[in-house]
Amino acid sequence: MNTILNEKKEFPMLEAVNLTKKYEDGLLALDDVNFKVHQGEIYAMLGGNGAGKTTTINIFLNLIEPTSGETKINGIVTHQQPLEAKKHVSFVSENVMLYPEFTALQNLDFFTRLGGKTNLTKDDYRQVLLRVGLQEDAHSKKLKGFSKGMRQKCGIAIAILKNSPTILLDEPTSGLDPKAGLEFMTLLDELRDEGKSILMSTHDIFRAKEIANTIGIMNNGKLVMQRSKAELENADLEKLYVEYMAGYMEEVA
Amino acid sequence: MFRLLVEKELKNIIQSPKFLATFLTCSFLILLSIGIGINEYFNMMEQYNTAKNLAKTEMAQARSWMALSAKAFREPDPMQIFSAGVNYDIGRYSIVHERQDSKLQNSVYSDDPIFAVFRYMDFTFIVTVVFSLFAILFTYNTVNGERENGTMRLVFSNAIPRSTFISAKFVGSWLGLVIPLLVPILVGLLLLVVFKVPLSAAHWIKIIMLISTSVLYLTFFIAFGILISAVTKYSSVSFMILLVSWITLVFIIPRIGVMTASQFISVPTVAELESQKDSFSKARWEKHYGEIEKVWRARNAEMNGMSEADRQSYREENEYKWFEEDDKVRNEVQKEITEYSSKLSDDVRNRKATLENLALNISRISPASSFQLAAMNLSTSDINLKNRYEKEIQNFRQTFSTFTQKKQKESGGQAGMFRISIDSQSGVKISSGRDESSLNLREVPKFTQPSHTISQAVVPTIIDIGLMMFFTLFSFGGAFFSFNKYDLR
Amino acid sequence: MLSLLIKKELKEIIGSSKFVYSFAVSALLILITFYVGAKNYQINKSQYDAAVAENIRSMSGVTDWRMINHKIFLPPLPLASLVSGISNDVGRNIGMQGRGELIAKDSKYNEEPIFAVFRFLDLNFLFQIILSLFAILFCYNAVNGEKERGTLRLVFSNAIPRDTFILGKVLGSTIALILPLLVPMLIGFLLLLVLGVPMSFEDWMKLFLIIVTGFLLFSVFINLSVFVSIITKNSATSFLLLLVTWIFFVLVIPKTSVLIAGRAVNVPLIDELNTKKNQFSMQLNREHFNSLSGFKPANKDNFMQEFQQFMEKNNQAREEKTKSFNEKLNRERINRQEVQHAVALNLARISPSASFSLAASSFAGTSLNLVSNYREQADNYQKQFAKFQQEKTGMTSGGGGMMFVIRTDGDKKPPEINPAELPKFEFKPASFSASLGSGLIDIGLLFVFNIIFFAAAYLRFLKFDLR
Ligand SMILES: Nc1ncnc2c1ncn2[C@@H]1O[C@H](COP(=O)(O)OP(=O)(O)OP(=O)(O)O)[C@@H](O)[C@H]1O
Numbered sequence A: 001m002n003t004i005l006n007e008k009k010e011f012p013m014l015e016a017v018n019l020t021k022k023y024e025d026g027l028l029a030l031d032d033v034n035f036k037v038h039q040g041e042i043y044a045m046l047g048g049n050g051a052g053k054t055t056t057i058n059i060f061l062n063l064i065e066p067t068s069g070e071t072k073i074n075g076i077v078t079h080q081q082p083l084e085a086k087k088h089v090s091f092v093s094e095n096v097m098l099y100p101e102f103t104a105l106q107n108l109d110f111f112t113r114l115g116g117k118t119n120l121t122k123d124d125y126r127q128v129l130l131r132v133g134l135q136e137d138a139h140s141k142k143l144k145g146f147s148k149g150m151r152q153k154c155g156i157a158i159a160i161l162k163n164s165p166t167i168l169l170d171e172p173t174s175g176l177d178p179k180a181g182l183e184f185m186t187l188l189d190e191l192r193d194e195g196k197s198i199l200m201s202t203h204d205i206f207r208a209k210e211i212a213n214t215i216g217i218m219n220n221g222k223l224v225m226q227r228s229k230a231e232l233e234n235a236d237l238e239k240l241y242v243e244y245m246a247g248y249m250e251e252v253a
Numbered sequence B: 001m002f003r004l005l006v007e008k009e010l011k012n013i014i015q016s017p018k019f020l021a022t023f024l025t026c027s028f029l030i031l032l033s034i035g036i037g038i039n040e041y042f043n044m045m046e047q048y049n050t051a052k053n054l055a056k057t058e059m060a061q062a063r064s065w066m067a068l069s070a071k072a073f074r075e076p077d078p079m080q081i082f083s084a085g086v087n088y089d090i091g092r093y094s095i096v097h098e099r100q101d102s103k104l105q106n107s108v109y110s111d112d113p114i115f116a117v118f119r120y121m122d123f124t125f126i127v128t129v130v131f132s133l134f135a136i137l138f139t140y141n142t143v144n145g146e147r148e149n150g151t152m153r154l155v156f157s158n159a160i161p162r163s164t165f166i167s168a169k170f171v172g173s174w175l176g177l178v179i180p181l182l183v184p185i186l187v188g189l190l191l192l193v194v195f196k197v198p199l200s201a202a203h204w205i206k207i208i209m210l211i212s213t214s215v216l217y218l219t220f221f222i223a224f225g226i227l228i229s230a231v232t233k234y235s236s237v238s239f240m241i242l243l244v245s246w247i248t249l250v251f252i253i254p255r256i257g258v259m260t261a262s263q264f265i266s267v268p269t270v271a272e273l274e275s276q277k278d279s280f281s282k283a284r285w286e287k288h289y290g291e292i293e294k295v296w297r298a299r300n301a302e303m304n305g306m307s308e309a310d311r312q313s314y315r316e317e318n319e320y321k322w323f324e325e326d327d328k329v330r331n332e333v334q335k336e337i338t339e340y341s342s343k344l345s346d347d348v349r350n351r352k353a354t355l356e357n358l359a360l361n362i363s364r365i366s367p368a369s370s371f372q373l374a375a376m377n378l379s380t381s382d383i384n385l386k387n388r389y390e391k392e393i394q395n396f397r398q399t400f401s402t403f404t405q406k407k408q409k410e411s412g413g414q415a416g417m418f419r420i421s422i423d424s425q426s427g428v429k430i431s432s433g434r435d436e437s438s439l440n441l442r443e444v445p446k447f448t449q450p451s452h453t454i455s456q457a458v459v460p461t462i463i464d465i466g467l468m469m470f471f472t473l474f475s476f477g478g479a480f481f482s483f484n485k486y487d488l489r
Numbered sequence C: 001m002l003s004l005l006i007k008k009e010l011k012e013i014i015g016s017s018k019f020v021y022s023f024a025v026s027a028l029l030i031l032i033t034f035y036v037g038a039k040n041y042q043i044n045k046s047q048y049d050a051a052v053a054e055n056i057r058s059m060s061g062v063t064d065w066r067m068i069n070h071k072i073f074l075p076p077l078p079l080a081s082l083v084s085g086i087s088n089d090v091g092r093n094i095g096m097q098g099r100g101e102l103i104a105k106d107s108k109y110n111e112e113p114i115f116a117v118f119r120f121l122d123l124n125f126l127f128q129i130i131l132s133l134f135a136i137l138f139c140y141n142a143v144n145g146e147k148e149r150g151t152l153r154l155v156f157s158n159a160i161p162r163d164t165f166i167l168g169k170v171l172g173s174t175i176a177l178i179l180p181l182l183v184p185m186l187i188g189f190l191l192l193l194v195l196g197v198p199m200s201f202e203d204w205m206k207l208f209l210i211i212v213t214g215f216l217l218f219s220v221f222i223n224l225s226v227f228v229s230i231i232t233k234n235s236a237t238s239f240l241l242l243l244v245t246w247i248f249f250v251l252v253i254p255k256t257s258v259l260i261a262g263r264a265v266n267v268p269l270i271d272e273l274n275t276k277k278n279q280f281s282m283q284l285n286r287e288h289f290n291s292l293s294g295f296k297p298a299n300k301d302n303f304m305q306e307f308q309q310f311m312e313k314n315n316q317a318r319e320e321k322t323k324s325f326n327e328k329l330n331r332e333r334i335n336r337q338e339v340q341h342a343v344a345l346n347l348a349r350i351s352p353s354a355s356f357s358l359a360a361s362s363f364a365g366t367s368l369n370l371v372s373n374y375r376e377q378a379d380n381y382q383k384q385f386a387k388f389q390q391e392k393t394g395m396t397s398g399g400g401g402m403m404f405v406i407r408t409d410g411d412k413k414p415p416e417i418n419p420a421e422l423p424k425f426e427f428k429p430a431s432f433s434a435s436l437g438s439g440l441i442d443i444g445l446l447f448v449f450n451i452i453f454f455a456a457a458y459l460r461f462l463k464f465d466l467r
């Protein structure tokens, strides 16, 4: 691996070590995946449908157990001390689902409290909702009438409010309108500047190149390419992606 | 953390649109059932008093002590407001007479079968059927529903122990369902006070126990719903399983229990039993009258050769003695018959008890039967109600007939019957006891309702309450255990 | 087009795992119902036979027909085990005497309250509770479910008329749900045959009618569910609404209407009647005894016979008076009862479930008519019995109490009676046409319910928001 990292903390905030996952049906969804995300960095995972991105994030969240290897959050091995590890992470899924009978504010209240932030007020929630671009009149409406993008914004707001040092994002921009997508990128930039470590899976090659410190491409459970922003400066990422995905190039991580 | 989850669960239940509908329906049904119960109780009470008074006037018309018969009535118990049990199925009273086996007759349903057409709807019924259904309706997707709508992942991206989550689910659902249902129940209790239903302290204790048992029953279904939603992936599947289980537990098992038991143990019917008693008593009387015939022939023989006037005076002189003698023998015969028939009845009662035990034990597989049985026991409308009364009435019959016999002797009349003697010489002669005046009924013993203490009502419920607790704990434990391995994605 | 839609509906329902589950449960229950019904019939039959035999046995050794303690019993009927109605609530045993009012005692539930506690599993229960739930379960999201899943938009992106769609929905669901249920029903019929339940041709016809009526109720619930799934936005709401309706139809309406009728129409207490009757007969008895002393035998050699004739004449006069007195009282009560019944049943008929239940019990001969039917036949038998006693002894027995004839002058015992000579009581259930007559109104009502709900669904769907 030839990534040059900008060291701020001794150890990476998010780390996958020899991560392997074989599902019960025998499918090898992750095959010896290794990567690190340091403080103040964004790591973008690219890869086709079924490449193993969501599986990776699920293991970080201990929603499933790795077959071998491990994931660490803030140096804590997630499947050994899941509760300890999860104190340092927030998460936005590719299709944010919230309680349909709760209003946006109620959902925010519940989930931020659940994340351990008990001193926030309604005004804080409103502020963040506005920051992620949810129109004011939707704040007190029940979630069951929300569009996908609106739900996505709520999910992002929850992650922001939780204010944890690391953030896992599974295709966070899916369903966002272009304006909201752009605003989200700015938001990510700000969060990185605050020192957060972000692991994001995405299908948006251009945005990934624009914002990520490191980009990894996954194919059939293998991390087939991993390069820093600097290394990709002049490369045609789209071409690289297609080539790696086609399988005739492989870079051993 | 736990609190937060519980609060969320509560809010989730109370804010859902189905909550209002179910809450209103349940409240309506509870109040309706209690209202009807109160109305029905007062109605029964009025009937009871009228019938008792009628029985008094009827007694006053008796002309001899031996002909006097009483009626022992079952007094309505205000607890029937909560559980009608077998109240309407078993007879309201029994005739009490030395010569007649006492048994409860004239049940409300046989007097007015229209009420039997759609049966009764009481509080216990509402709890058994409706509460359980609604408990299922609110819990069938507690766990797998969160998985399906994706909130589970978000929840567990936080530092939440699974045990906290599942416990909070349970506590939250419990509070969300039980507290609202307590409101109409309390209003119902208020109705009892407002309408001045005569309730003793013992009644209140039983009512409180009954309500606690209802809550326990509801708790079971909440735990069971959570269990099923924690062992299945899809809420549609858990819903089906729960609905089928609900039908099975509430409707099928209780019925199957009784029917299975009746396939194994056969109990002779009253009809058969009574024919047996009849033929015994007939044979016994026949023998007795054969003997009497001889005795009378001997008595007549004594008069052989006497003149008509002598005969007459001899007869008058001895008649009372003869009647006395006859009476004594007759009483012995009656005693024998009574003994025989109570032995037969006991046999049948024992067989019935075996049948009932088997039936109830089979049906106790279902907490719904346990609940109903406990509710009936607490409301003293259980299956043994009939036995309790028949036993008490049997005792009363003893007292009553001892009393009438004594009175009969004192008054000097002869045994209730009349004798028609036809003689080729003197034609028809009817002797029907000596006094024709009305009887002084003031001293006649009164039937007292069988005593049934609180502990007698409560003790039999222990097994049922215990079983319900066991099933509840089992379900909750199962939910807890399987959620520990639940696939959170 | 329609057939395509129906086929889709069929495939969708029958292919669902929900169907497999619930069909298995329903089929099992249907079979259990028939099996248990047959078994119960047999148990009741053997109990009945035992009682009859014991009744005859108790007459052996008796020398005078007036001294027998004869009883008649309501025999178990095969259909009553399948639709119990009120058959377990009516008194079954009647002590038979040559004169006097007959009283049926000992209902099954009074005798064995254990059965009253949990009740029986019968076809009435099956259709009212289980199968109607089954219908709701499959149709509660018939329309709004498709909308939720987004398939509705796809369907109507084709050239499909709305009425074809809704017709296909209802027909498809009805066929898909009813046809499979016919299989266990037929097996159930077979079970009756195999277990040797003696069903007459009329019984089969009646059973067939019961099943048909049951499926009419079933399709009422299908139509109702489709209708509700059209007027509600989401399937959760429609399910809840249907469940509440179901509770009202099955439980609340029938029961409250009976209670309302009980309040609205006063029926004199039976105890009141009995007291009046007793008082009257006591008075007659007194008169009777006073008159006895007036007997003067005309012929000293044949006085016994003469006395009997005298008694009999006297008794008959007394009997007539009592009868007309009792009848008047009974008539009054029965008239009031009939008004009460009419109010109760007509109110209850707001609910299709109640209509079904009434029709089914009419066909099974276990409706309220069973009481009057039994009473009538018992009264007729009483006449027959009285005539028999009259022929044998010149007298009829009655008036309560046992009768013993003691001869203090004769010395040879008279010959024993032969119980086999006794006329047999044979209970005949209401004829097919009679029960059809009394069930017709309910069948008609079920049809009306079907039409109303279907029409409502149809009309509402024409204006349904397809988005
Ligand atoms: N529970 C499971 N059992 C078996 N195989 C699974 C399971 N979940 C996921 N998979 C398989 O694992 C592989 C990786 O899936 P994953 O969801 O991680 O893909 P992804 O990269 O997130 O794809 P996408 O871009 O479509 O979201 C896929 O082939 C998928 O079919």
Ligand SMILES: [Mg+2]
Residues within 6 Å of the ligand: A053, A054, A055, A094, A170
């Ligand atoms: Mg994915």
